[in-house]
Amino acid sequence: MCILSIDPSVQDFSLMTRTTYVEFNPSKSRAKLPDLFSRDYGQFLRGYVILQDPKNNQIQVSIEKNKDEIYFTRGWSRLRHFYGLIYGGWVTILYNSPVTIHIEVRSLTGHQVAYPHSDPPRRLMLIDQIGEDASNGLVPHFVAPTSFYHVLEKTLNTSDLESGVLKLFWSGFCENALPHKDTGITLMDWMGFTWKCHLQLQDNSCILYGEWKAMCEARNLTEGSVVKFGVTKPSNNILVHVKVSHFLGVRTTLVAPKTAGGYKAFYQVDHYYML
CATH class of the missing domain: 2.40.330.10 (DNA-binding pseudobarrel domain)
Incomplete structure (x- = not known):
């Protein structure tokens, strides 16, 4: 049956x-x-x-x-x-x-x-x-978009981190990518976490606040961190993707003399920005 x-x-x-x-x-x-x-x-x-x-x-x-x-x-x-x-x-x-x-x-x-x-x-x-x-493919992992209509790169300063307010120039990214009114904005970081923020327009700038500071603390952002913003629609985006340019560790092998005519290897670690 x-x-x-x-x-x-x-x-x-x-x-x-x-x-x-x-x-x-x-x-x-x-x-x-x-x-x-x-x-x-x-x-x-x-x-x-x-x-x-x-x-x-x-x-x-x-x-x-x-x-x-x-x-x-x-x-x-x-x-x-x-x-x-x-x-x-x-x-x-x-x-x-x-x-x-x-x-x-x-x-x-x-x-x-x-x-x-x-x-x-x-x-x-x-x-x-x-x-x-x-790594066996059972659990779907978050994959951030790789193609954006508009992008912005911002080097964070002390005020950006401690005040809980991110101030950006209106001309360019904000004008082209974001709504032209005060509204809610969602930031999605590179791990798929979302952070609720509010967009406020001022004279020649736009301000983001809300969970911005919580995101900075959770991701251990510090003064000098380079943050990239990207949107997937031509305009009026309320979802903004966020990525941080991490350090990329590169291990370089150097060779040094060793007794009895042999050699030994030691390593030097260099750091580069991954842009």
Whole structure:
């Protein structure tokens, strides 16, 4: 007998077999998945998984296995601030695939949280990917656009970092790429994180403030950091991509004399801006 579809009367029961509940304790950086869920689906879970809420926000967390026990580890603690779970709460987990797990989040009192809403949705990816599971293609990584209509390069000064306000000349990038009115702007950094800012127009300049300072602190930007802005539409962009010109380490091999007519190698590390 071949069953082509699930009868509507038993669909809810089918979903229950893929659903479980996990306690969120704000004082702990990891959470243990229930044993029955781990028994049924642990074999399909790899090193990382994407938690996706009803507003399509995504949080990437790493998975650690210890015999028959499975834990959410790196990235799990982000739920505390992202959903306001200061005192703890409960996360309903619906297994969807080895890549994606759908979640619903409730506060300690049982009320469903107000999910952050943005366009595009927020993506909180892990900064580094280590191990086999990170390179086998199961988890989609954020890839920034490589082609832009307008770009701007800015060398940050102390005021840009400490005041929480970024001031740019209106002529050029701002005039061509951004809205010609005060409005909300989303900055998306090179790891896929989004930062909510407000655009304010002044005489011959435009000002960005809001989560700009938080982004600078999170990305350890310092005086002299070179930040690049880019947009993918000809004009009126409310999403601006941000990239930092990092140092690129280059290892140069030098040869020095060694006793008995042999040679030994030593290394000199040089740093260059990757523009």
